[in-house]
Amino acid sequence: MPDEALKAKELKTTRRREAILSILRAAQQPMTAEDVYIKVLPQMHMSVSTAYRTLATLTEKQILLRELGQDGKAYFRLNDHRHCHFLRCTSCGETIQLDGCPIEELEKEWAKKTGYEITGHSLEISGICPKCAAKKGRKNDAE
Amino acid sequence: MPDEALKAKELKTTRRREAILSILRAAQQPMTAEDVYIKVLPQMHMSVSTAYRTLATLTEKQILLRELGQDGKAYFRLNDHRHCHFLRCTSCGETIQLDGCPIEELEKEWAKKTGYEITGHSLEISGICPKCAAKKGRKNDAE
DNA sequence: GTTTTTGCAAACTGTTTGCAGGATG
DNA sequence: CATCCTGCAAACAGTTTGCAAAAAC
Numbered sequence: 519m520p521d522e523a524l525k526a527k528e529l530k531t532t533r534r535r536e537a538i539l540s541i542l543r544a545a546q547q548p549m550t551a552e553d554v555y556i557k558v559l560p561q562m563h564m565s566v567s568t569a570y571r572t573l574a575t576l577t578e579k580q581i582l583l584r585e586l587g588q589d590g591k592a593y594f595r596l597n598d599h600r601h602c603h604f605l606r607c608t609s610c611g612e613t614i615q616l617d618g619c620p621i622e623e624l625e626k627e628w629a630k631k632t633g634y635e636i637t638g639h640s641l642e643i644s645g646i647c648p649k650c651a652a653k654k655g656r657k658n659d660a661e
Numbered sequence: 662m663p664d665e666a667l668k669a670k671e672l673k674t675t676r677r678r679e680a681i682l683s684i685l686r687a688a689q690q691p692m693t694a695e696d697v698y699i700k701v702l703p704q705m706h707m708s709v710s711t712a713y714r715t716l717a718t719l720t721e722k723q724i725l726l727r728e729l730g731q732d733g734k735a736y737f738r739l740n741d742h743r744h745c746h747f748l749r750c751t752s753c754g755e756t757i758q759l760d761g762c763p764i765e766e767l768e769k770e771w772a773k774k775t776g777y778e779i780t781g782h783s784l785e786i787s788g789i790c791p792k793c794a795a796k797k798g799r800k801n802d803a804e
Numbered sequence: 805g806t807t808t809t810t811g812c813a814a815a816c817t818g819t820t821t822g823c824a825g826g827a828t829g
Numbered sequence: 830c831a832t833c834c835t836g837c838a839a840a841c842a843g844t845t846t847g848c849a850a851a852a853a854c
Contacts, residue, residue, distance in 0.1 A: 529808090529809095530807090530808055530809065530852085530853050530854070531853075531854095532808090532809065532810085532852075532853070534809085534810075535809090550843095551843080551844080552843085563811090564810085564811090565810070565811045565812070566811095566844090567810080567811070567812080567813095567844090567845075567846080568809080568810055568811070570843090570844060570845070571809085571810080571845085571846095572809090572810095574844095574845090575809095585731070586729065586730075586731050586733060587729075588728070588729050588783050590729060590733075590818090590819095590842080590843075591842090591843070592843085592844085605771060605775060605777055605779070607777070608780065614775050614777070616771060620763045620764065620767055621763065621784070621786075624763055625786070628748060628759060628786065629788070632748060632757050632788075633790070633791040634748055634750070634757070634788035634789060634790055634791065635788055635789045635794055636748070636786060636787070636788040637751065637787050637788050637789060638786075638787045638788075639784065639785065639786045639787060640731050640783075640784070640785050640787075641764070641782065641783070641784045642782065642783050643764075643768070643771065643779060643781075643782045644779070644780050644781045644782060644783075645772070645775075645777035645778055645779040645780050645781075646777060646778045646780060647776070647777055648776040648777065651778055663829095672833090672834095673827085673828050673829070673832085673833055673834065674828080674829090675827075675828075675833095675834065675835085677834085677835075678834090693818090694818080694819080695818085706836090707835085707836090708835070708836045708837070709819090709836095710819090710820075710821080710835080710836070710837080710838095711834080711835055711836070713818090713819060713820070714820085714821095714834085714835080715834090715835095717819095717820085718834095733817080733818070733843090733844095734817095734818070735818080735819085
């Protein structure tokens with residue numbers, strides 16, 4: 519049974535693509551290529567390049583969204599057409615989805631002021647999650 | 662005459678550091694390591710690693726700010742303690758400084774909601790500058 | 805059976821590092 | 830003269846690519 523998302527974009531249905539898609543469909547947060555690759559491996563053999571190539575293809579076809587994090591890695595997530603941003607713990611990587619976007623509204627204003635045609639924006643919030651903050655507190659106490 | 666910014670951070674005053682600092686002081690927009698390196702070269706010999714190392718040191722000492730762009734390159738600028746964001750043309754790289762920050766206000770709210778200690782954010786607006794938009798228009802007309 | 809996709813290894817980009825020699829305070 | 834800075838070349842991380850074999854339609 520061919521995957522609808524793949525068929526709609528005229529991509530051949532393969533086990534690797536289905537696996538990657540289903541992992542990202544189930545994901546609660548954006549994943550790096552490596553994250554995805556590691557999750558696929560127990561299910562089937564796949565080469566790293568296939569992981570990258572598949573993610574690139576699915577991003578081109580707008581099935582996925584890709585954003586470069588401040589850690590230098592690309593993060594992928596399903597393009598559910600609900601625009602949002604993420605708060606990521608710089609210590610453990612845990613990521614929380616934030617509702618709403620404070621930028622969209624401002625884009626029109628900036629476009630008018632600068633003459634630019636605004637095509638998008640990337641926003642990443644960094645922080646320390648409660649768990650890591652607690653760990654750090656304990657460590658400091660011990661010193 | 663030792664540079665005040667360097668002296669204040671207990672860094673030795675060297676011709677290379679002075680050159681890099683003065684280039685970034687004069688810059689109207691954030692620059693990549695390569696940008697800086699290329700601007701230094703006509704003035705004096707310098708190795709790439711010194712450019713990177715100097716930029717890293719100055720960033721550690723908070724004399725510079727560093728942000729990773731969506732193009733995968735690190736952008737450096739003087740830390741003038743006036744927080745702001747940039748609108749970058751994805752075609753030619755021209756960058757415009759935008760006044761004010763719509764995020765700062767929201768950070769407290771997000772911190773309360775999530776329990777995270779928020780340490781910062783990165784925001785980059787992408788667009789097409791008027792010049793590139795005109796060029797593209799002409800090209801499309803010709804096709 | 806023709807077109808797409810995959811694996812492998814090799815290349816690539818931006819950046820970092822170890823070490824020996826050189827400049828600074 | 831002790832310490833810090835620099836050049837060089839080699840290494841690094843994340844990602845991309847060329848080509849031949851394999852799978853999808």
